[in-house]
Amino acid sequence: MRRSFVTAKAMTLKRPVLLLMSFLVAGPAGAQDVRQHTRLAGPTGTSITESQAAALTLTLSAASLRPVQTWIRTAGTIDKSGKILAGSLSGSEASLVKVGQRVRAFPPSSKSSMYQAYVTRVVPSASGVRVEASLTARGRQNATHYVMEIVAERGPFLSVANEAIIEEGDRHVVYVQRQPGQYVPQEIHTGIQGELYTQVLDGLDEGAEVVTFGSFFIDAEHKLKGSEPVR
Numbered sequence: 001m002r003r004s005f006v007t008a009k010a011m012t013l014k015r016p017v018l019l020l021m022s023f024l025v026a027g028p029a030g031a032q033d034v035r036q037h038t039r040l041a042g043p044t045g046t047s048i049t050e051s052q053a054a055a056l057t058l059t060l061s062a063a064s065l066r067p068v069q070t071w072i073r074t075a076g077t078i079d080k081s082g083k084i085l086a087g088s089l090s091g092s093e094a095s096l097v098k099v100g101q102r103v104r105a106f107p108p109s110s111k112s113s114m115y116q117a118y119v120t121r122v123v124p125s126a127s128g129v130r131v132e133a134s135l136t137a138r139g140r141q142n143a144t145h146y147v148m149e150i151v152a153e154r155g156p157f158l159s160v161a162n163e164a165i166i167e168e169g170d171r172h173v174v175y176v177q178r179q180p181g182q183y184v185p186q187e188i189h190t191g192i193q194g195e196l197y198t199q200v201l202d203g204l205d206e207g208a209e210v211v212t213f214g215s216f217f218i219d220a221e222h223k224l225k226g227s228e229p230v231r
Helices: 016-027 026-037 092-096 216-223
Strands: 011-013 054-062 062-080 084-090 102-106 115-124 127-136 145-161 167-168 171-179 182-193 197-202 209-211
Touching: 054 092, 062 092, 062 127, 084 092, 092 209, 102 127, 115 145, 127 145, 145 182, 167 216, 171 216, 209 216
Parallel strands: none
Antiparallel strands: 011 054, 054 209, 062 084, 062 145, 084 127, 102 115, 102 145, 115 127, 145 197, 167 171, 171 182, 171 209, 182 197
8 A cells, every 4th residue: 555645855955046146146158157057958957966055955745645635714613611613614615524524723812722623513504514523622711712624635646745836827837856956847737736735637657756845946947048848
């Protein structure tokens, strides 16, 4: 059975920010030298070498089969026992709520006071559903109103971290590590967007390493050069 989660890997790469800044402030001769190191030349992508001093840490994570979660938020009130929260939901999100789902709850007056709960009852109504959740510990004293975050597991899907995806209108692009230090843009088609991860319908194979933190800097260089993403 495949593992549900893949631990994100952090890799320190050499001076892409300084190179990008040099391109912006240098004259034509300096910019030309920067291009030789950072140009996204079609499928060959951008290469970063050990000779370029460290200035930015890029984070990579694998496209992997993992649970995609939707966090459904609603306002709730607590009963006199201090243990039962109740709230209402309408629209498409109402159909995602099931008995047994995990709930995170906190009073607006104290966001640091996070409580764990589980959905214990879902009652259909004319506008959606009424939800009840039982706290695992008694709620905050004198707090009657709570924000409820219901965690709906949408299923295991091939997915990437939301931070990896750059949206350009209807297009979605990620930067894939072709080999250590070399990155190429790749257009993908997405499905369910969860709280942390987005389903990938096509465009990536399982195991492909994509840039999460730092993709903005590579994308900015890509746009400066006017290159088209790899399809």
